[in-house]
Amino acid sequence: MLAVEGLSKRFGGFLAVNQVSFEVREGEILGLIGPNGSGKSTTFNLIAGTLRPSAGSIRFEGAEIANLAAHKVCRRGVGRTFQIPRPFRKLSLIENVALAAYYGGTRRVSRAEAWQHAQEILDLVGLPSNPAATPQGLGTAALKKLELARALATRPRLLLADESLGGLDSTEMERAAGLLENIRSRMGITIIWVEHIMGVLMRIVDRVIVLDHGEKIFDGLPAQAAVDPRVTEVYLGKRA
Numbered sequence: 323m324l325a326v327e328g329l330s331k332r333f334g335g336f337l338a339v340n341q342v343s344f345e346v347r348e349g350e351i352l353g354l355i356g357p358n359g360s361g362k363s364t365t366f367n368l369i370a371g372t373l374r375p376s377a378g379s380i381r382f383e384g385a386e387i388a389n390l391a392a393h394k395v396c397r398r399g400v401g402r403t404f405q406i407p408r409p410f411r412k413l414s415l416i417e418n419v420a421l422a423a424y425y426g427g428t429r430r431v432s433r434a435e436a437w438q439h440a441q442e443i444l445d446l447v448g449l450p451s452n453p454a455a456t457p458q459g460l461g462t463a464a465l466k467k468l469e470l471a472r473a474l475a476t477r478p479r480l481l482l483a484d485e486s487l488g489g490l491d492s493t494e495m496e497r498a499a500g501l502l503e504n505i506r507s508r509m510g511i512t513i514i515w516v517e518h519i520m521g522v523l524m525r526i527v528d529r530v531i532v533l534d535h536g537e538k539i540f541d542g543l544p545a546q547a548a549v550d551p552r553v554t555e556v557y558l559g560k561r562a
């Protein structure tokens with residue numbers, strides 16, 4: 323479904339993503355992990371069209387998307403959440419989600435359809451859809467749900483989820499992870515899921531890629547990642 327080849331991103335003299343290649347198969351949940359600053363969000367920004375690559379190719383369903391603007395990538399069927407949620411704070415939750423459905427959708431919908439779809443998505447993620455509910459005063463867990471809702475409202479075939487568990491307690495983490503599992507199994511959406519901690523993610527993903535200093539250092543099964551010397555060194559430090 324997605325083929326990334328030789329992807330690099332340079333910020334001035336600093337290589338944030340260095341010659342990264344990987345593939346994503348339709349229907350899989352791929353984990354993308356690595357310490358803070360290893361290039362995970364930058365990789366998402368390159369795929370989603372928020373940033374332009376310095377080098378490399380990104381093919382989605384066979385077509386090159388590496389230099390497409392973000393709104394075009396979104397309308398082709400790649401949805402993404404942002405690590406730091408920035409909803410329209412003065413709009414209601416349902417307006418936030420309906421806007422995504424109306425303007426970001428993979429197909430054109432009427433206002434009524436966008437509204438209806440937003441309602442369904444809010445139900446799915448467990449947020450209130452009454453027009454009085456706004457993002458004001460929402461905690462981290464709810465804001466992360468809203469991020470997911472806005473991405474899902476565009477009817478993506480591939481979802482890029484950036485740190486959906488960041489800042490959550492363990493109960494909230496289990497719920498959020500369960501939600502991602504449902505999104506894949508019930509909606510048939512392929513997922514790339516970024517976290518900087520291994521934890522719950524390793525139990526759910528089919529495969530995991532590990533980044534360190536912008537380079538891919540591992541690509542394989544979660545059980546193998548847990549015992550891989552380079553991966554354990556990055557996560558636990560070098561053995562004395």
Ligand SMILES: Nc1ncnc2c1ncn2[C@@H]1O[C@H](COP(=O)(O)OP(=O)(O)O)[C@@H](O)[C@H]1O
Binds near residue numbers: 333356357362363
């Ligand atoms: N727009 C930018 N300009 C300069 N440096 C950036 C920019 N975005 C990210 N970086 C740097 O690139 C590196 C990778 O960042 P990021 O992809 O956000 O890491 P991660 O998501 O893995 O924590 C970090 O050192 C970060 O400071």
Ligand SMILES: [Mg+2]
Binds near residue numbers: 362
């Ligand atoms: Mg990040």
